[in-house]
Amino acid sequence: MPGDxxxxxxxxxxxxLSDLCSKGEVQxxxxxxxxxxxxxxxxxxxxDSGMHQSIISN
Known part of the structure; x- marks a missing residue:
């Protein structure tokens, strides 16, 4: 798929970008x-499926 x-x-x-920033190579x-x-x-x-069940049942 093109989107993928x-x-x-x-x-x-x-x-x-994260790697370059972490190394200080990009400011x-x-x-x-x-x-x-x-x-x-x-x-x-x-x-937390229990939380979802609680919300749905109310």
Whole structure:
């Protein structure tokens, strides 16, 4: 799918920017945003199905 390929390219670009910012090779006011965003993407997502059930049943 073309959209999947675009997402993959954007993800790789974000990874490269984060890496360059972390190493200090790029000085930009948005470097921390790139680093934090990429770090958040790598963080596992947990869902609390009990909470969803509680909300739905009310």
């Amino acid at each position: 390929r675009e997402d993959e390219i954007c993800q790789k670009a974000l990874e490269l 930009n006011e948005n470097c921390l945003d790139f680093i934090y965003h990429f770090r958040d993407l790598a963080r596992p997502r947990y869902t």
